[in-house]
Amino acid sequence: MDNYAAHWAPQPALVALGWLAAAAALTGAVLYADPRGALLLGVAAMVLLALSVHGSVVRPRLAADPRGVRVRTARGAHEFTWPETRTTLRTAKRLGRDSTTLEISAGDHLFIFGRLELGADPREVLDALANLRG
Structure with missing residues (x-):
């Protein structure tokens, strides 16, 4: 798994x-x-x-392969296929700085990831997800 x-x-x-x-x-x-x-x-x-x-x-917080994504939360793991998911980047100004988050929505679920949760730049994670999605 x-x-x-x-x-x-x-x-x-x-x-x-x-x-x-x-x-x-x-x-x-x-x-x-x-x-x-x-x-x-x-x-x-x-x-x-x-x-x-x-x-x-919740390690790893987000995982992906060509079949889909898996998100770990305090309530357990959630697995979604690529057709079920939509991924977007959001940028907002917070405390005078641009803050970028990765949003993954699937059905009634919305997961928002920042740099600290991912351990990487959300833009790079979005690029990797796009490559895996195909």
Whole structure:
């Protein structure tokens, strides 16, 4: 099932950094004397932990071969054939910078991927998907 021609996932170093940051925030929450500061660090630790778990579990996030695509989410894997899917790029200005996302729609599902989730430029991923689609 993981024998796809191409696949994309968050960079392992980024996921590892998330785990380290979660551990540091949790340690700070436990050791910090000020209750408000400890609460903020505890919330930060939980958010970082959730993101790190997600980045570890949903690998690869997107995979493709000549038959179609497979998207992993927290709720499991979704597989679609090429005729079921539509892929587009969206560019928007965010915080003064252009941000490009890859959108894959299939039936009632819409998946939006950024550079961090794919570990690659969404434009390059779209090109690879177009080559696999044929």
